[in-house]
Amino acid sequence: MTPATAPAIDEHPRVISGDHFMLGDHACAEGALAAGLDFYGGYPITPSTEIMEHLAERLPAVGGTFVQMEDEIASVAAIIGASVAGARVMTATSGPGFSLMMENIGLAAIMEVPIVIVDVQRASPSTGLPTSVGQSDLLQVRWGSHGDYSVIVYCPSSPQECFDLTIAAFNAADQYRVPSFVLMDEIVGHMTERVVVPPQEKIQRVYRKRPSVPPGSPEFLPFKADEDLVPPMAHAGEGYKVHMTGLTHDERGYPSLTAQTHEKLINRIVDKVRLNADRIVRYELINTEDAEIVVVALGCTARSARRAVARARMKGIRAGMLRPITMWPFPQTVLKELAGNGVVKRFVVPEINLGQLCREVHRHTALPVTRLNHPGGAMITPDQILEALEA
Amino acid sequence: MQEEAVDNEVTEIRISGYGGQGVVLAGQLLGKAASLYDNKSAVFTQSYGPEARGGASCADVVVSSAPVDYPLVSHPDVLVTLFQEAYMKYRPMMKPGGILILEPDLVQVKKDEVPHHRVPATKIAEGLGRKIVANVVALGYLVGITNVVGREAVEECIRATVKKQTIDLNLRAFDAGFSLAAKERVAS
């Protein structure tokens, strides 16, 4: 271990390599800095505020732009604007603010503008329990804006993953030109744990594809996709004179209000994630080799599940766990494999909402699914999960 | 008093007091020392919201020799209370047989209280010249009694964490608490 000493006042490194005892929210902010965050626009809201406060201090000191916006609608609009001008961008929020962001998430999706949004879930709906945990935005993050589009969503279950997966979210947003999300929860955001920040050169950054032809080339069409279904992106002020619109548009970016154009565009923005899902999906398996009962849990609930599985094993119950690290795209292939391996008899799905993750599990298996739900305000405990495993 | 051992697997610790007593810093130092300067894992959490702004507040640390999974303190193995309201609020949650450490000048125990540790952390801190390091005195005592994390680990952690000009003061506060615990362990 190489514990980092407190940085001297006159040092403002972008990447604070070393070992830290760090808050989940701060780890997310540091992950963003390590990923190359250029522009943050946000509005304070519990329990995500620590991300914003941390960046208010850190981002200007490393040459980035920090703006406190007038609301969450403006926050997303501003980061989309900065992104079309070439910036790596992020905002962070929680429940009520996340609801306000839905409108422009759809804009980023149809304009194919890379943005990263962090949602630290709290007990909801509405104001709910502002300082307490919830996991009830699992479906909103996928379907919250009107219409069909695709997103990439990471669910950290530790401060270390808050760091690592925020970097992953930046890379995915740029690679696929989609809104990507770090879907945290209050427990993970507000817990402090060891976080290892790698040396800067070990942190991989993936950037959006850029036009291969100079400005003015007639062959450059801003929405003509390559084989991976992702078009290269020209930035404001480079001379390409792009037009981007939230209206259905053709490869030139011009409004084309026909069903045919719509079909082509929407299928492509959905397929670019759907068809690349195997490359994007991440998950963790614990003790599933011989498991008869598999817990499917994510975020802070996966921490309880991990202990419940260990205790169940001590009692002779052949339990295992599938932890989706990407909630979307959902790790359905591995779930189907488990469901069809002839050993697994049942799934147990604990989640801090009244039944969202279990819908997705149900969709991919005919096996029994035991639901374990709490609407928020408290974690689901290892004892409760153990009980469900024993039932 | 007898040396008290705690469960080697997972130790749940709650340090409680009122705003301004520095319970958050004490908890952070403990968790950081365990996870960065000792070969252990630790999770630190604290009260949030209106609860944290007035009255009793707490800093929770879960320490384990293996990675910590469930991060919250529900029934502390070790409870430190530096304030009456915190004692009233958190004492009922303490695990039966747990270690209770309290500040006798600020906490009046109920009549039937089990054997516990009384640390006049505020007076000791005042003796060192600064009342504000009572939290670190209490931390020193906690570490001395429980051995949940090594003394050197905490000292190294203090050096790396607090402001340069207060390192010495904090180290002396930690030592004062730790030495008191050591003396009691010898005496018992």
Add this chain to the structure above:
Amino acid sequence: MSSGAIVVESHPADTLLRAERLPHILCPGCGIGSVVHTYVDAIAASGIPQDKHVCVSGIGCSGRAAGYVNVDSYHTTHGRSIPFALGIATYRPELHVTVISGDGDLTAIGGNHFIHAARRSVALLVLCINNFNYGMTGGQAGPTTPLSAMSRTTPHGCWERPFNLPFLAQAVGASYVARWTVLHVRQLRAALIHAMNKEGFRFIEILSPCPTGFGRPNDIGDGISEMQNYLRRCVVDNGIDLRQTDIDLTQQDSPIYVGDFVDVDRPSFRPQVVQHAH
């Protein structure tokens, strides 16, 4: 062509407009086309390279303006053109960002963004094409619809007080405030060129006829009649107290004040730069 229309191969504004997108979708008699033309004319005369101009718009008839100008252009969501433009202008301060949108977009659904961008002095030139109604959706009342005016959602006459936009813009911190109509193309062009070269939040209200959504239900007649109305009623008064610039349609002869009302030096909002201590 049998109609006798004059067909030309090119137009002076061809490099400034996305000629391949013409003809535009706007109604006969609409004033938005004049604004777009005056805007691109000002771009050419601004002294700022065309590639450094960026146009951002919201939703509505005026929101379509961005789609016709041959600069980097972004047609965003309803009311959100200003915060979107803030992202561009703040991240790339060397770009000259103009927001072109309508009265409903900018001052109803986008009203909060408008006042905060002005308060911050964000480096934006904001053109509000005010046609007194929501035209794209068929002529509903908005925050600038004058008292007693008829619309689809005020079929008994508008009973809400409208905004006095120059007064609002001045109050919230604009460095430049003007009001012209699409009739005043020369003055508007001059105002645009001047404003393009200023710092801070610059605001120009441009009164524009909407014969379909506003003219017809209010018996104003076609676009020409509305222009004639402006010609008759507009009074240029650069120094007027902006508390006096309400627009009242109930008084047929009351003046509509136009002019370059406010022109002060106010530095643009810039991201905070933290100096490294050495």
